[in-house]
Amino acid sequence: MIQFERFTLQNGLRVLVHTDVSTPMAVVNVLYDVGARDENPKQTGFAHLFEHLMFGGSVNIPDYDEPLQMAGGENNAYTTNDLTNYYIQLPADNLETAFWLESDRMLSLAFNEKSLATQRKVVCEEFKENYLNKPYGDVWHTMRQLAYQVHPYQWMTIGKELAHIEQAQLQQVKDFFFKHYTPCNAILVVAGNVHAGKVVALAEKWFGGIPSGTKYNRQLPQEPPQTKARQKEMNAAVPLDLLCKTWHMAGRLGEDYHATDLLTDILGGNNSSRLYQQLVKEQKLFVHLDCYHFGSSDPSLLTIEGKLVEGISMEKAEQALQIEIDKICKEGPSEQELQKVKNKTESLIAFEDMSVMSRASSLAYYELLGDAAWMNTELQQYANVTTAQIKKVSNQLFRAENSNTLYYYATK
Amino acid sequence: MNLLNRKQAPPLVDAVHYQLELKPCEQHKLDNGVPVYMIDAGAEEVLQLEWVFWAGNSYEEQNLVAATTNYLLKNGTATKSSYQIDEQVDYLGAYLNRSCFNEQATLTLHCLSKHVEQLLPLVREVLTDAVFPEEELRLYKQNMKQRLNVNLRKCDFVAGRLIDTYLFGEAHPYGKYSSAEAYDALQRDQLVSFYDRYYRNGQFALFVAGKIPAGLIGTLNQLFGDLPNSAQTPPPHLAKQAIQKKYRIENDASGIQGAIRIARPFPNRHHADFIPALVLNTVFGGFFGSRLMSNIREDKGYTYGVHSYILNLQQTSAWMISTEAGKDVCEATIAEVYSEMEQLRTTLISEEELSLVRNYMMGGLLGDLDGPFQLIGRWKNLILNELPPAHFYKTIDTIRNCSAEQLRELARQYLQPAEFYELVVI
Numbered sequence: 001m002i003q004f005e006r007f008t009l010q011n012g013l014r015v016l017v018h019t020d021v022s023t024p025m026a027v028v029n030v031l032y033d034v035g036a037r038d039e040n041p042k043q044t045g046f047a048h049l050f051e052h053l054m055f056g057g058s059v060n061i062p063d064y065d066e067p068l069q070m071a072g073g074e075n076n077a078y079t080t081n082d083l084t085n086y087y088i089q090l091p092a093d094n095l096e097t098a099f100w101l102e103s104d105r106m107l108s109l110a111f112n113e114k115s116l117a118t119q120r121k122v123v124c125e126e127f128k129e130n131y132l133n134k135p136y137g138d139v140w141h142t143m144r145q146l147a148y149q150v151h152p153y154q155w156m157t158i159g160k161e162l163a164h165i166e167q168a169q170l171q172q173v174k175d176f177f178f179k180h181y182t183p184c185n186a187i188l189v190v191a192g193n194v195h196a197g198k199v200v201a202l203a204e205k206w207f208g209g210i211p212s213g214t215k216y217n218r219q220l221p222q223e224p225p226q227t228k229a230r231q232k233e234m235n236a237a238v239p240l241d242l243l244c245k246t247w248h249m250a251g252r253l254g255e256d257y258h259a260t261d262l263l264t265d266i267l268g269g270n271n272s273s274r275l276y277q278q279l280v281k282e283q284k285l286f287v288h289l290d291c292y293h294f295g296s297s298d299p300s301l302l303t304i305e306g307k308l309v310e311g312i313s314m315e316k317a318e319q320a321l322q323i324e325i326d327k328i329c330k331e332g333p334s335e336q337e338l339q340k341v342k343n344k345t346e347s348l349i350a351f352e353d354m355s356v357m358s359r360a361s362s363l364a365y366y367e368l369l370g371d372a373a374w375m376n377t378e379l380q381q382y383a384n385v386t387t388a389q390i391k392k393v394s395n396q397l398f399r400a401e402n403s404n405t406l407y408y409y410a411t412k
Numbered sequence: 413m414n415l416l417n418r419k420q421a422p423p424l425v426d427a428v429h430y431q432l433e434l435k436p437c438e439q440h441k442l443d444n445g446v447p448v449y450m451i452d453a454g455a456e457e458v459l460q461l462e463w464v465f466w467a468g469n470s471y472e473e474q475n476l477v478a479a480t481t482n483y484l485l486k487n488g489t490a491t492k493s494s495y496q497i498d499e500q501v502d503y504l505g506a507y508l509n510r511s512c513f514n515e516q517a518t519l520t521l522h523c524l525s526k527h528v529e530q531l532l533p534l535v536r537e538v539l540t541d542a543v544f545p546e547e548e549l550r551l552y553k554q555n556m557k558q559r560l561n562v563n564l565r566k567c568d569f570v571a572g573r574l575i576d577t578y579l580f581g582e583a584h585p586y587g588k589y590s591s592a593e594a595y596d597a598l599q600r601d602q603l604v605s606f607y608d609r610y611y612r613n614g615q616f617a618l619f620v621a622g623k624i625p626a627g628l629i630g631t632l633n634q635l636f637g638d639l640p641n642s643a644q645t646p647p648p649h650l651a652k653q654a655i656q657k658k659y660r661i662e663n664d665a666s667g668i669q670g671a672i673r674i675a676r677p678f679p680n681r682h683h684a685d686f687i688p689a690l691v692l693n694t695v696f697g698g699f700f701g702s703r704l705m706s707n708i709r710e711d712k713g714y715t716y717g718v719h720s721y722i723l724n725l726q727q728t729s730a731w732m733i734s735t736e737a738g739k740d741v742c743e744a745t746i747a748e749v750y751s752e753m754e755q756l757r758t759t760l761i762s763e764e765e766l767s768l769v770r771n772y773m774m775g776g777l778l779g780d781l782d783g784p785f786q787l788i789g790r791w792k793n794l795i796l797n798e799l800p801p802a803h804f805y806k807t808i809d810t811i812r813n814c815s816a817e818q819l820r821e822l823a824r825q826y827l828q829p830a831e832f833y834e835l836v837v838i
Contacts, residue, residue, distance in 0.1 A: 022455065023782050060418035065701050070768045072427030072775020091430070091775050096422035104418055121713025125669070129716050129736050133669045135565045209416065237666070239561035272498035280555075281495070287555045310558060340503045347505030347524050350456045354783060 001376055002359055005196045006367075009203060011212035012184030016363050016372055017199045018191040020356055026192040027357050028088045028098035030106070031364040033187075034180035035082040036159075037152040037220060037298065045159020048079040049123050049168055050176055054086065056115030058105035071097040079157050082297045083368060089357055092193035096202060103206035106186065109177055116170055123165050127158050135238040139305075139408060146232050147246050147301055147404040151223040182213020187367050191360040223248070223299060229400045233407045240287065241308040242408040243317055246301040247397045249293060252369060258381045259389045260293065260397065264302060265341035266333050266390070267291040267324070272340070275304065278324055285309055285317045297369070301404075302397060314407050325398045332391030345382050427774035428767075428812050432781065434804045437791045440629050442618075442637035448629065449791055451621040453784040457525045459622035460785055463539065463636075464796070467517040467610035469585040470646040474602060475594040478610075480552065481603045482512035485519060485611070487548040489541040494548055497534065506531055508538075514585045515646075515726050516796060517610075525623045529631060536635045540612055544603045553595045560590060568736055570663050571671035571837040578659070578833040579675055579730045581652030586725060613640040617795070621788035651728060653677060659835045667838040670742040674749055675732040676831045678722055681797050685822060687810040689722060689731070692819045694769050695761055696720050696752065696827070697733060701768065703752045704733065712748070714741040726797055731826065742836050756823035760816040773811045 004018040039046045054077065055064050068075055073090025088098045131137040140156055148154035159165055188207065190199045226248055250256040268275045268291025275289045289306035308317050352358045366374045438450040472478040486508055487494040501508045506523035508531075519539065523531055563569040573589040580587030616639075618632065679686060690698075697704035697720025704718045718735035737745040780786055794803060 020455075025779050025782055066768060067421050069699070069701050069772040069775075071424050072771045072778065074772075074776065074779070089779055091425065091427055091778055093425040094422075094427075097424060100418070100422050107418070118710060118713040122709055122716055125714070125736070125738055126716040128669050128738065133567070133667055133736075135562055205416065237565075239565065240558055270498065270502050272495060272502040277495060281551065284551060284554070287558045307558070307562070309554065336503070340499075340505075343503060343505035345505070347458070347522075350458050350524060351522065354454060354456050354458065354785070356782075 002353065002363070004363055004372060006372065007200065009183065009208055011208065011210055012215070013203070013207050013210075014187045014367060015199070015203045016187070016189045016367060017194065017196045018189065018359060018363060019194055019196065020191065020359075021193050023192050023356055024092055025089055025356065026092040026095045026098070026190065026194050027360040028095070028102060029189040029191070029357075029360040029364050030086045030102050031187045031189070031361075031368055032084045032086075032181055033185045033216065033368060034084055035080050036155060036157040037081050038180070038216075038218065039152065039155075041152065041155075043164055043168065043172060044155045044161075045123070045127075045157070045165045046168065046172070046176060047084055048157045048159070049119060049165055050173065051077050051079045051084055052119040052123055053109065053115060053173060054105055056112060056119065057110040058101075059108040059110060061101060061104050062110065064101055064105065067097060068101060073098065081153055081157055081294070083365075085361060085364065087357060087361060095190070095194060099202045099206040102188075103210065106181060106183065106207065107210050111170060111174055113170060116168065116173060120165055120168060123158075124162055127162055127165065131156075131158060135236075136242060136408070138236070139242065139244055139406065142232065142234060143244055143246060143404065143406050146230055146406065147248070148223055150221040151298060152220060153223075153296065153298065178213070180216055183207060183210050184212045184215045187364045189360045189364045189367075191363070192356045220298070226402050226404075229403050229405070231405045231407065233409065235409045235411045238408070238410045240310060241314055241410050242305070243308065243314060243321070244303065244305040244406040244408065245321070246303045246404045247402045249300050249302045249397055251299045252295055252297045254299065256389075256393050256396075259385045259393045260302060261295070262338065262341045262345070262382065262385055263328075263390050263393055263397075264291050264293055265344060266337050267328065268304065269341060269344065274324055274328070275321070279306070279317075279320055283320055285312050285320055314409075318405070325394075329391070329394045329398055332387045332394070335387060338385070338387050338390065342382055342385075346379060349379060427771040427778065430774055430778060432774070432777055432808055434781065434790065434801055435787055437788070442633045444637050444639055444641040446616055446618060446636065446639070446641050448618040448620060448632060449788065449795065450624060450629075451784045451788045451791070452624040453787065454622055457623050459521075459523055459525050459528055459620070459624070460788070461521045461528070462619040462792070463519045463535070463616055464516050464619065464792070465518070465611055465614050465616045466515065466644060467606070467614055468513045468515045469588070470515055470649060471610055471644065472606065473647070474597065475588055476590060476598060477602050477606050478517060479512040480549070480598055481544075481606045481611070482510050482517040484544050484548055484552060484603065485510055485542050485607075486538050488543050488545045489537045490543055491541070492537065494545070497538065500534055501531065504531060508535070525625050528625060528628065532631055532635050539636075540639070542607060542611075544600055544607065546600050549598065549600055549603070553598060556590070557592050557595050560592065560595075565664060567663055567667055567669065567671040567837045570661070571673045571835055574659065574661070574837065575673040575675050575732070575833060575835050578654040578835070579651070579677055581654070584649050584651050586651070586727075610644060613642055615641055615643045619788050619792050621784040651677070654833065657830075657833055659833075661835070661837045663837050668739055669736050670739055670836045670838040672735050672737060672742055672745060673732065673835045674746065674832050675730050676826070676833065678729045678731040678826065680725065680727060680729050681799060681803070685826070686722070687807050688814050688818060688822055689826065690807070691769065691773070691811060691814050692756070692822050693720055693722060693731070694773055695765065695819070696756060699772060701772070703755070704749065707752060708735070708737075708745055708748050712741075712744075714738060714745050714748075718745070739838055742838075746834060746836070750829045753823065753827040753829060756827055757820065760820055763816070766816055766819075770811055774808070777808070
């Protein structure tokens with residue numbers, strides 16, 4: 001049970017405090033309700049590029065990192081398709097330094113041309129390192145475009161193309177900032193060796209005077225139900241063929257989310273899972289096989305992806321996979337299988353909750369979804385899932401017309 | 413509210429003043445003399461148990477035998493198939509992992525504390541009764557060779573292998589690498605005999621951390637206190653450094669980035685220069701605010717990240733600079749690395765910068781000592797490197813007190829471009 005207190009400043013900033021006096025450290029986590037899905041389709045990669053610019057100095061503090069390092073702190077950030085999250089860990093004695101730094105960059109950035117020019121280059125190198133200069137680096141670029149025809153999940157957080165990043169202008173940066181980086185679109189979590197009373201005072205002092213901003217009203221085009229199976233073939237200079245299939249699944253708040261999450265574990269969560277046992281170990285068709293999903297806020301994709309053993313044809317691999325899918329649709333999982341993945345979820349949550357940083361970001365995330373207290377009822381949601389529900393979800397999900405298949409061929 | 417001066421930083425407690433303590437670690441001995449190191453702490457009902465065997469690469473007579481034996485430990489025993497072992501571990505939401513390093517090889521169990529008694533007999537079975545089925549080995553060879561083919565297309569993977577061979581030589585455990593031929597040459601009986609000598613009869617230690625249930629030490633003694641635990645010495649290995657210093661390799665004609673590695677041999681943790689070098693390295697390329705990062709990423713934008721570090725090796729080590737940079741700026745990046753070395757050799761680090769690095773390192777240490785798994789990790793590092801706990805306090809003393817002059821001297825001694833191997837793989 002994770003205890004926390006919650007209050008809202010007059011400018012709309014939501015603040016959560018989670019105290020744990022067993023650590024000498026404090027964590028300050030600021031989540032902004034903006035991700036790659038909120039980007040203009042002609043300026044993709046912007047939310048992530050922006051995350052880099054957040055370290056280029058704010059209106060009153062020319063350098064973000066130096067004072068934090070002087071305080072013995074460390075920080076980082078990440079951008080997803082749904083949100084952008086910044087976090088600091090530092091000795092609890094120096095908590096106020098984190099308030100000073102985070103509040104100033106919420107107030108306003110320095111918006112400097114040099115920083116923009118450099119970070120454009122840095123992000124382009126990141127794009128090359130992870131997506132262009134890596135074998136199979138373009139699989140998700142292609143799969144997202146295949147599976148999402150209208151929803152902005154059709155591009156990755158790094159962006160659709162290098163040109164969108166190369167052409168980013170300072171005025172666009174400013175507009176993005178004042179639209180999304182405001183108290184009413186943010187959640188602040190302070191955790192670790194901190195006292196709630198002191199956090200209230202510090203939050204009022206540093207964040208209280210920041211203008212509220214306008215609440216961002218998200219109106220994204222939702223993906224219509226898919227009515228026809230989609231396939232795409234690709235060729236690339238890679239050593240092994242790869243098969244990647246996705247199916248549209250529930251969003252994070254959908255009623256079938258927990259059952260679908262457990263279904264992915266039953267199929268591909270670990271070495272004793274069905275697909276690994278059957279297709280990698282028994283039939284020796286795949287070098288490896290993964291089954292996963294992104295847990296996105298809007299309806300997401302359940303994915304099965306694997307590289308084929310040399311000499312195995314794509315048709316044979318896909319057929320064998322289909323037999324496993326048909327089996328779970330027809331029979332559902334056994335009680336023992338379901339219990340196994342529930343146990344795994346229980347232990348995963350216990351291990352995650354060991355770190356204050358992870359507790360802080362979970363609180364922020366559940367608050368964004370609707371209520372930080374859901375963090376404490378999550379395990380029960382999983383416990384409630386039945387084998388019948390998983391069978392039902394499998395049948396809804398694994399319909400041919402709901403599927404997207406990428407055949408990625410190695411050119412010899 | 414209007415009185416708030418945002419240009420003024422709040423007062424700081426300098427992290428250098430923290431009285432950092434390495435919380436003690438309980439030490440037990442099993443009947444066979446195997447040491448058990450324990451940290452009983454943490455709020456969650458979780459445990460980590462690590463069996464550390466002296467069974468790393470250094471002990472093998474043929475390439476990949478140690479790593480393969482370690483990998484296939486849990487792929488079948490006399491009474492259980494690989495699937496049955498995985499199923500039993502997975503059913504309890506536990507994780508049983510293995511890793512092979514240069515000197516040691518480990519088996520690690522993560523589980524909820526309430527399940528540990530059910531899982532330990534299985535671990536014993538894996539450590540005393542593994543059978544290395546022929547079929548498991550065949551599948552392992554096939555899949556590892558194919559994975560290797562994928563990795564060989566990555567410039568960073570290729571660069572990482574090559575730089576180690578320049579530093580240590582291909583025959584040395586720190587320099588040798590995998591190949592399709594080495595996988596093909598693996599035989600089941602080699603694994604069986606390596607297992608028999610270095611696991612079943614081999615020397616090991618146990619590291620345990622988390623919420624420790626009553627009676628755990630008794631159970632450990634019952635299940636692991638009767639194993640032979642006989643020490644083995646590895647065959648001697650001499651590092652053989654390459655003569656040629658500079659390499660440019662084209663691995664992928666269509667590559668758009670180059671993997672850059674610049675490295676020189678460096679002594680191990682027992683050398684007097686090791687700890688001050690950690691401070692100098694932090695200034696040079698050891699954190700986000702380092703000279704290399706500020707210059708090459710934050711000023712020039714040549715790369716997504718550039719780092720320097722001293723390799724975590726026990727016998728002898730190396731000092732490495734590593735980055736991936738745009739193809740057209742690789743040479744410019746290398747020039748900047750050398751120019752930063754020159755700065756450190758010629759100009760004293762300002763007290764302001766040094767003080768920032770001291771605080772950053774102390775704050776990092778404070779965070780690193782937080783939590784049972786982190787604590788046991790620090791103890792394990794001392795113990796496996798045969799260092800006394802005083803080494804920890806010496807590190808803190810050096811972070812606090814080393815002078816700019818001392819660091820400049822160290823830079824003059826070690827950050828000499830002529831001593832470095834230099835490699836770009838595109």
